[in-house]
Amino acid sequence: MTTTLEKIAIRQRDQDADNWQRYTQLLRALADDQDYDIDDAARLLAAVGKSDEDVRQDLATLNRRAEHRRQLDRAPAAAKRLREVERALAEHHAAFEAARQKFEQASQPLYAERDQLQQTLSTARVAERQLRSTVLDQSLAARKARLEEQQIELGKRLRDLERSLRASEFSSPAHALGKAQQAVEQLATMMQQATADGRHAAAKEAERELKFAQRNLDEKLRVVTSLMAAKREADAAAEKLERESVALRAEELVP
Numbered sequence: 001m002t003t004t005l006e007k008i009a010i011r012q013r014d015q016d017a018d019n020w021q022r023y024t025q026l027l028r029a030l031a032d033d034q035d036y037d038i039d040d041a042a043r044l045l046a047a048v049g050k051s052d053e054d055v056r057q058d059l060a061t062l063n064r065r066a067e068h069r070r071q072l073d074r075a076p077a078a079a080k081r082l083r084e085v086e087r088a089l090a091e092h093h094a095a096f097e098a099a100r101q102k103f104e105q106a107s108q109p110l111y112a113e114r115d116q117l118q119q120t121l122s123t124a125r126v127a128e129r130q131l132r133s134t135v136l137d138q139s140l141a142a143r144k145a146r147l148e149e150q151q152i153e154l155g156k157r158l159r160d161l162e163r164s165l166r167a168s169e170f171s172s173p174a175h176a177l178g179k180a181q182q183a184v185e186q187l188a189t190m191m192q193q194a195t196a197d198g199r200h201a202a203a204k205e206a207e208r209e210l211k212f213a214q215r216n217l218d219e220k221l222r223v224v225t226s227l228m229a230a231k232r233e234a235d236a237a238a239e240k241l242e243r244e245s246v247a248l249r250a251e252e253l254v255p
Contacts, residue, residue, distance in 0.1 A: 019047045027055070027062050132252045144248055151241050154234060161231045 022044055029036045045055070135141060 019044060023048045023050065027058055030055070031059055031062055031066075128253065131255075132249075135252050137251075140248065140251055144252075147241060147245055147248060151238075151245070154238050154241060158231070158234050158238065161234060 026036055026041055026044060045051070050058070
């Protein structure tokens, strides 16, 4: 009797294992939207004690497991690539470290020299201020003051001349001459045309306008020429004052 019960237990375990295997196949078929015998499915669900809701939950679990498996299957390739990346990074880090050490060896003396040079320049600026502030020759200070006044006055004159030139409507004597010639040619053409047409009154009027325009433009040309000459003289004076200023500032630095 014991043997029979053991056989029944073994048979029951085998049947349970078969049912669970078939249930898993059912889930896979449902997940893949495959046909499955309805009656067989109903008997199978009764055999394993599963409800419709259990099936839905198990299908969700099966899908999650499938995704987990896909993630797991990607692991060997990822692990291999990770080893390659880590080797490459190690090589780059080694190259970087070598380059860093080389940079430090080459740059440290230069940084030290730069600091020394900056200190030298800073000391020189202080020394220059001291030399300029302790000049013993009082005539040099008076010359410097007069020179600065002349430069200020000349700067104002240059600005006035530039404003006058802009107000004269012409940028240069050549520009004024060009305008004058253009106006003269236009009025001369008008006068000739009126004479040819027998319009004597119009010809006389054009002649008067021509003479007036000529006098007006001659005056503007004279003004522009005078302004340009004055500006050239002022520019030359400014250059001379600048040279004197440079020479005077050099004298201040003589011990």
